Amino acid sequence: MNWRKMKPIILLVIFVTGILAHNAFPPNSGNQYYDNNCDNHLYPLDRNYPNQPNLGRSQTPNEIVVGTNSNFAFKFLKLAASNGDQRDNSGKKNLVFSPMCISSAFAMLALGARSETLDQILTGLNFKPTEIAERNIHEGFHDLIYMLNSGSSGLHMEMGSCLFVQNKLHPRPDFLYGLRNIYRGDIYMENFKNTAEVIQHINGYIERKTHGKISKLVDRVDPVTELLMVSFFYMKANWKKPFNPKYTEQREFYVDPYTVIKVPTMFQMGMFENGRDEQRACTILKMPYEGHADAYIILPDKGEMDRVVRSLSNDAVRAWKSILQRSSVDLYIPKCTVHGELNLKDIMYSMGIVDAFTEKADLSGITGQPQHRLNGAIHKAIMVIDEKGTEASAASAMDLVPMSVPTKFEVNRPFLALLVERKTASIIFMGKISSPAMS
Incomplete structure (x- = not known):
């Protein structure tokens, strides 16, 4: 096969979290160029695997997806943190990403994958296609995406996908x-030969979805592109107990033993769940958001x-439930905005997703034509940590703390953040976060 003549699929994965973002959260909007008039129900996918088991009701599909995604998340973290492409020469590069956004994007791609390409995608996401029915995997993502999009007071999340299609093609x-009913996907028809116009449409779409x-x-954008996929995640959250900017x-902040920088550091005294994990040589503090996230x-x-x-693993997080105890804490944490960009190809290769990036790719389930492959996968992220929830709550929030010497929790060296x-x-x-001063 002459792969130079193939029309590639480019998958662009984007995640943005606006921690304490101040923009209003407008309703989803936009004019699709293509309307497939699909019904508002989960489409019953069936790939006709020969020995797919009946999972019964011991676990719901979204529980299966959550557990598998957690395993995927920690595996991805290890690979991304050790991948030479993702680090600068000193190893101090910040790393920020959404495992949920990455896994859902590749799961969405699996809708159009066949044969070995499909098996590799599902296995790379930590699923076992011989043990878990593909339909249950997609149902699990469907349920989870809609639950995450439901939001609550003080916590707003929006997650979805978009397919940009060459206007001469007709997706299956x-x-x-x-795409529409499982992954909240939008569909736009484009002429990729008009690259400037396509780039404007894509960037405008993402700017709207990530609230600027x-x-x-x-x-x-390569003018021979026929399909381009985007996956996004936006979050706006307020600390349950905001910091006072004053x-x-x-x-x-000690970037390493030889590099010390000055960074704006927030402070508050309050009651927090915190504890020491001797086995893993770290200290943990849990900070709740308004709503249902920590x-x-x-x-x-x-x-x-x-x-x-x-x-780090699921077992480690479970162990913290017995380690973390609520007590009085003097908390110091850097105020920062951290940008991250990952080239996912090498990482997903390491996870076993290989064929999708080569001429062996079978993505014929998208358009019915086999001559497509995944040309690239990019993940962009922004993490914002600052003081404010609302000005009033920042000025008035107080904790009653016991008359005892508080624990000092000062984040003055590289740290990890986990949002659950x-x-x-x-x-x-x-x-x-290796250096809060790096944007």
């Missing part, structure tokens, strides 16, 4: 049904970041 109806957080996702001051701030001992990253949605126990965000 079952793929369009799955990212205004430029792409600066070039206590923010410049403090030292941020876990993980502070490795000096020089132990790599050890902590390697040791409480209702589903989904890990929706991970960050490894």
